[in-house]
Amino acid sequence: MRPTTKDLAQAAGVSLATVDRVLNDRSGVRKDTVDRVNQAIEKLGFTRNLVAANLARGKDYRFVFLLPRTGDQFLEGLIKRIGEANLAFAAEMVRAEVIHIPEGDPHQIAHLLGKLDAERVNGVAIMAPESPQVRDAKARLAHRGIETVSFISGQITQDHDDFVGIDNHAAGATAGRLMGRFSEGKPGKILVIAETMLARDSLERRLGFDEVINADYPHLSVLPSLETYGDADRAARILEASFSGHPGISGVYVLSSESRLALTLINARPKTRQPLIIAHERTPFNEAGLLSNQIDALITQDPGHLVRSAIRILRARCDRRDILASQEKIRIEILFKENI
Amino acid sequence: MRPTTKDLAQAAGVSLATVDRVLNDRSGVRKDTVDRVNQAIEKLGFTRNLVAANLARGKDYRFVFLLPRTGDQFLEGLIKRIGEANLAFAAEMVRAEVIHIPEGDPHQIAHLLGKLDAERVNGVAIMAPESPQVRDAKARLAHRGIETVSFISGQITQDHDDFVGIDNHAAGATAGRLMGRFSEGKPGKILVIAETMLARDSLERRLGFDEVINADYPHLSVLPSLETYGDADRAARILEASFSGHPGISGVYVLSSESRLALTLINARPKTRQPLIIAHERTPFNEAGLLSNQIDALITQDPGHLVRSAIRILRARCDRRDILASQEKIRIEILFKENI
């Protein structure tokens, strides 16, 4: 059977109280006593029963997902998954809540983060563009004992397990590979569309995309990125300009998760030849597009996995535990009609 | 705060003992008292604290993975993941053990399953080909209170959440789509290689593959499946025969996870034109092949996910709990050099 604290106490020749002091490193234990207990831990292969420990502590984990407010379908899916995770993790005393960021303003995000109460919140998953304000706010949170992770988009950091999301450079490269191989060696121009190129994710995807196309598919030329800013009129205008300015458009790569605007416009155009279309994320719109052959491939990340991974990482950090890296690696998924 | 059994007792106007009887549906409670308690549960939104419940029960979960014994790299990866999961789930009182099936004989598998002791094992994940013997053995296990899941390969059942693994028909179709699109419209012959076509997975993959190719890529013709039986001499012979018999081989699809034998032979051949190669599973060999451009794409399923999913499903069944379907769906992953 699994050794308990009592077994430990006996093996180390000390009392339960001392074992407890060592385990929760409370002060007032002589160094060689600590060593004796640690040796016993090694010897017995003792692992603290976290279930019982948390019960005793009456501890629960309260996490917050800080998300932007938009009508984005990807975001909606994410929120749904957070709700699901809330149910699934309820038995493990984990509670996740969504807080929307009213505006994209970094100051406001930082302000919101600053207002979080360490008594009420143990960890935050932050989905927000990179900015010095947010970085500072995160540092202050860490100081106050609130754990943070960058969620999907966000800070670039050396600390690899601070980020939950895919490698966007690799995702772009994957899109590039697909675009190249699907083009069947025929020359053409590739249109790249984003809501905004200010987002780090879009930038990185574009970079990865270009790298592969330039290296392996010289007969394809990638046009400068178009930015819709989520504005229908603007989108219609710049798309029309691109198509009439560049007759040989053979492919379209939509960088942002919200592809409805651009793809609806493109599909409404009088088609001479249907361009190859690659987009990101498995939204209802994109899924329908894939099934009806209007989209050729999707590059996605699983929202459920993202949410659960963020929760697991935050919880592990609260417990000062290691994570299982292989479980938390978010995969770049490729979706066709066949494996949807 | 979260309501406890005490709150429940008070709200229902009964004692703790009665609440306990209702919760664990023990006998000796009048129907209308049961209803009163259930109403209180609804009203307070009570959910039993599984952590405390399992503590009190002193319960742990002992699971067994029944795996074939081969030198298969995919299998090795799987075993490694089981070891990892063992660590990761240790805090939740889950223990997973691997048992190897000495031979592929259905009788032997059934015998092994029959020997499992319900006192020592709570659930089994079975990776074994479909057979009446195994099906019967599973039924007997269910009767003795041992939960089972079919793991990766295995029984076909209506019961969807009895199977942990990918939809192999869809996986084959995905391979077909890739083969078709990567072929750039040029005609050619496709070689399909398997260890054996007796395995249900291989059959289904082939079916899905053919469906897509026949429907959308009529210029490609798929040759009859070659079976290596894991025998190097035989493999060399039939491969050589195929290549010399069919000059226009433009693609190779390896159905089985173990692709070393076939692909090593193919790569050693004097190449006129490198055929497109699609294989299954992320083994060290396949990964290296992908990175060195000898393999064009891999269709994979995440072994870590498979293992954890099997464990979560078995545990949920032990607790008579529902699973989170979206988490347990194993995705058909597509791997290129870029998103490896």
Added chain:
DNA sequence: AGTTTTTTGAGGTACGCACCTCAAAACCAT
């Protein structure tokens, strides 16, 4: 009505640990 049967309550113990208090023991320096 009385009798039997069923249902309920009160209370205890246990699970493995956290956290607290108080007193005893061990150590230290003088």
Added chain:
DNA sequence: ATGGTTTTGAGGTGCGTACCTCAAAAAACT
């Protein structure tokens, strides 16, 4: 040896539930 300080032990309580016993109450019979 003295007093002071640090370390340790013994013991208790609680977390939320499971499961047990025994007696009391309620319901169902005759």
